[in-house]
Amino acid sequence: MLHLILFLAFGVVCVAGAVNLLVQRHPINSALSLVVVMGSLAAEYLLLGAEFVAAVQVIVYAGAVMVLFVFVIMLLNAGEEERTKGSRVAMIFGIPGMLVGSLLITWVLLEHSGTQSVAVGALPGPPKTLGWLLFHDYLLPFEVTSVLVLIAIIGAVVLAAPPESARRKD
Amino acid sequence: MVPVSYYLILGGILFACGVAGFLIKRNLITIFMSIELMLNGVNLSFVAFAAQWQALSGQVFVFFVMVVAAAEAAVGLAIIIAVYRTRETLNVDQVNLLKL
Amino acid sequence: MTRNLHLWLIPVLPLIGAAVNGLFGKRFSRQTVVAIALLFSGAAFAMALWVASQFSSLQTPHIETFAAWLRAGDFHADFAFFLDQLSLVMLLVVTGVGFLIHIYSVGYMWEEGGFYRFFAYLNLFMFFMLTLVLASNYLLMFIGWEGVGLASYLLIGFWFTKDSAASAGKKAFIVNRIGDFGFLIALFLMIQHFGSLDFVQVAQQVMPMSPEIGAAGLLTAIGLLLMVGAAGKSAQIPLYVWLPDAMEGPTPVSALIHAATMVTAGVYMVSRSHVIFEHAPIAMMVVAIIGTLTALFAATIGVCQTDVKKVLAYSTVSQLGYMFIGCGVGAFSAGIFHLMTHAFFKGLLFLAAGSVIHAVGGEQDMRKMGGLRTKIPWTFWTMTAGTFAIAGFPPLAGFFSKDAILWKAYSSPYGNWVYWAIGVFTAFLTSFYMFRQWFLTFFGEYRGEEHLDDGHGHGGHGHGGIHESPAVMLAPLVILAVLSVCGGWIGSERFDKFLAPVFHSQTASSTAEGPSMPAEPRKEDSTETLFTGISVSAALLGFLLAWQLYHRRPELPQRIAASLGGFYQAVVHKYYVDEIYATVFVKPLIDGSTKLLWHGVDRDIIDAAVDDSADGAREVSDAVRHMQSGNIRSYAGWVAAGAAVVIFYMVWMGTR
Numbered sequence: 001m002l003h004l005i006l007f008l009a010f011g012v013v014c015v016a017g018a019v020n021l022l023v024q025r026h027p028i029n030s031a032l033s034l035v036v037v038m039g040s041l042a043a044e045y046l047l048l049g050a051e052f053v054a055a056v057q058v059i060v061y062a063g064a065v066m067v068l069f070v071f072v073i074m075l076l077n078a079g080e081e082e083r084t085k086g087s088r089v090a091m092i093f094g095i096p097g098m099l100v101g102s103l104l105i106t107w108v109l110l111e112h113s114g115t116q117s118v119a120v121g122a123l124p125g126p127p128k129t130l131g132w133l134l135f136h137d138y139l140l141p142f143e144v145t146s147v148l149v150l151i152a153i154i155g156a157v158v159l160a161a162p163p164e165s166a167r168r169k170d
Numbered sequence: 171m172v173p174v175s176y177y178l179i180l181g182g183i184l185f186a187c188g189v190a191g192f193l194i195k196r197n198l199i200t201i202f203m204s205i206e207l208m209l210n211g212v213n214l215s216f217v218a219f220a221a222q223w224q225a226l227s228g229q230v231f232v233f234f235v236m237v238v239a240a241a242e243a244a245v246g247l248a249i250i251i252a253v254y255r256t257r258e259t260l261n262v263d264q265v266n267l268l269k270l
Numbered sequence: 271m272t273r274n275l276h277l278w279l280i281p282v283l284p285l286i287g288a289a290v291n292g293l294f295g296k297r298f299s300r301q302t303v304v305a306i307a308l309l310f311s312g313a314a315f316a317m318a319l320w321v322a323s324q325f326s327s328l329q330t331p332h333i334e335t336f337a338a339w340l341r342a343g344d345f346h347a348d349f350a351f352f353l354d355q356l357s358l359v360m361l362l363v364v365t366g367v368g369f370l371i372h373i374y375s376v377g378y379m380w381e382e383g384g385f386y387r388f389f390a391y392l393n394l395f396m397f398f399m400l401t402l403v404l405a406s407n408y409l410l411m412f413i414g415w416e417g418v419g420l421a422s423y424l425l426i427g428f429w430f431t432k433d434s435a436a437s438a439g440k441k442a443f444i445v446n447r448i449g450d451f452g453f454l455i456a457l458f459l460m461i462q463h464f465g466s467l468d469f470v471q472v473a474q475q476v477m478p479m480s481p482e483i484g485a486a487g488l489l490t491a492i493g494l495l496l497m498v499g500a501a502g503k504s505a506q507i508p509l510y511v512w513l514p515d516a517m518e519g520p521t522p523v524s525a526l527i528h529a530a531t532m533v534t535a536g537v538y539m540v541s542r543s544h545v546i547f548e549h550a551p552i553a554m555m556v557v558a559i560i561g562t563l564t565a566l567f568a569a570t571i572g573v574c575q576t577d578v579k580k581v582l583a584y585s586t587v588s589q590l591g592y593m594f595i596g597c598g599v600g601a602f603s604a605g606i607f608h609l610m611t612h613a614f615f616k617g618l619l620f621l622a623a624g625s626v627i628h629a630v631g632g633e634q635d636m637r638k639m640g641g642l643r644t645k646i647p648w649t650f651w652t653m654t655a656g657t658f659a660i661a662g663f664p665p666l667a668g669f670f671s672k673d674a675i676l677w678k679a680y681s682s683p684y685g686n687w688v689y690w691a692i693g694v695f696t697a698f699l700t701s702f703y704m705f706r707q708w709f710l711t712f713f714g715e716y717r718g719e720e721h722l723d724d725g726h727g728h729g730g731h732g733h734g735g736i737h738e739s740p741a742v743m744l745a746p747l748v749i750l751a752v753l754s755v756c757g758g759w760i761g762s763e764r765f766d767k768f769l770a771p772v773f774h775s776q777t778a779s780s781t782a783e784g785p786s787m788p789a790e791p792r793k794e795d796s797t798e799t800l801f802t803g804i805s806v807s808a809a810l811l812g813f814l815l816a817w818q819l820y821h822r823r824p825e826l827p828q829r830i831a832a833s834l835g836g837f838y839q840a841v842v843h844k845y846y847v848d849e850i851y852a853t854v855f856v857k858p859l860i861d862g863s864t865k866l867l868w869h870g871v872d873r874d875i876i877d878a879a880v881d882d883s884a885d886g887a888r889e890v891s892d893a894v895r896h897m898q899s900g901n902i903r904s905y906a907g908w909v910a911a912g913a914a915v916v917i918f919y920m921v922w923m924g925t926r
Contacts, residue, residue: 018207037184134233148238160251
């Protein structure tokens, strides 16, 4: 019972944050709504028993990625969004399409997935098991991902570097 | 006892909101944030399935998704900064040099 | 047993001449071209004479198979040659008259361009005509049939830069084609029902069949269709319209093809198929009726023509009608006799007309001639022989043959007094218009242009004034004149007896004509003499009338013409037949072709399919192009749409 209430509470917050992201015109408001979403998602993960993931969500996602977003918004001094003419395709396909899609998925899921339930904290094993998995069975993807991060760092530095004419010192 | 499908529905709704934002917003950064929202929705469903099937691989996958999302956010924002430098605008409708 | 006479050489020799002249003639001198042409056609003639000399020792029919040709299941046709009395007569006529005309053409065409081409075509024509005459089956005959049509087209349109000549050639070929269509259907029926096209085999199968008296059956159908083919080739109603136009060709061509040989192919074919016709009396009657009507019709038109060659053209149509009357009443040998004498005197008349035209420097209108009697005596005397022959004055050739036909038209079991009466009237008209031509051309005052130094049309050479033709042109005229005088002296009874093995050996058992034939002349001798007298007086009447109207009182014809008014106009315009054909057949065909087939099918369906598919591709790409707009949001929208489709599909597959 409590499980359901907690789930619904954090779920509502989540959805509200998501909708707010859509509704807000200034990007900084959208960014902060996204932080709210991530936070409530971390709570959901805890309900499912994924402590490690919840922690990583807060630390990495909400704590690093979103901070990066906010930094960039500040750097570029992004203002309120203007109303420009967009694309008809996006209007026609996007909103109604996704609405329909999500309704459809919802219906399908409710119809076909039975009443299998999860208990609170249903996930097995402590982070130690996760670490074992990570460094044994999924070692290769792990290493590849670290290389990917390295490439991303280099790419980001190169792309965001000031243009040639601005460097006067060398 | 919450059915797994509820978690999946929530993930689906988040994903849908992400796509909607991706389509209707005009600010480049907001579009990017919608992409992050989509990824989060997907993460939730991964964890839900991991709980359902009692398999830790779902969490491992979430881990990887987050890493990739972070890397992608970094590079993407760097690109946005570069675009801003040349085009002086963050409006996606004005980044249309490929127009015929 | 059967000797091999190498009959195949007779057609092939002119073919070789045609090939040599056609391929290399451009580089030869005129003398070389002439030598080759005369050599090969002369060789064919010599060989025909040799075959004739060997003929009595042969067993007839003499068939030589040169090579196998078609084998299709049970049906087979070979390159085989057939020699009997009928083919011998045709062979001698074709090679003999053909050779004489080759000689004549040397002089006539000497100054013309395309000299080698003319002789190549002439030899080619000989090849096809000899194939037609010597063929042993209908299929080989059909090859010759088509081939002479082709040669006719080439030669009529010899001066192809002249529009009227080119159109005349086309007209001849197309009208012939219509006849050939009937011929082909007849051949198909023969293959279907007799399984063979060989003359001997067809005759063997037709002989035991009972005659279709009173009701029309297979044999009537075949006979009528064969007659359609003959009507096309031999210029009978309704397919005669090409022959007058064919006068656009050089005069030797008119003489050879459109008087002596090609147009007689129809008569030959009908005679060859006499077994079929004798078993189908309705078809015979149709043949006789067509012949009679054509003879009369053409003669009436000939009366009013002013071009010397057109008069002879209509005269040819009329005389061919006589031959068909002969065939249509079962007197096939009389028809062939007239064919032979006609080759002599009509060939002569055309060649002499060519000599006249050459003499006056290209003028063909008789109203501008006159008084040429003293200026071109050789031409005059030979043409006189021809004119008296065609009019049917005894003892010249035309009298014997025409008389034989007229008598048989009355006395034969298939005959009728109507045929005879119309025949006699036509004989009167024939005599009238031929003597009209004779008087207008040779008598009275010369009505042409004064100076002929700059002659126009044919014969623009620098001799001044009216001059006789060279010897190379006169010699054939003299020979043909002698033949026109003496050619009939063999007499129709002896001719009949000569051809009897062809026409009577097979029919003796089946029709009633056999036994009654020898009895008739003895019983009806006095009637026959009476009829002979009537036809001679008809000829004499025509002569006197022409003498009166065109020599003694030349102003009369105009007054008569004026008083006849509309009827005269109609005759002068050839009863407007060409115009009627143009409106009823040609114009709807052209319109239908243009609107339905060209615009409707070719342009709007076939071309449109190609054009529209190209247009369609362009339009599709034009529409799809808008996807690449450079607008990021629309790209996003398309991505989302695609993803939605994929998700939907997977869900759908998952729930099935």
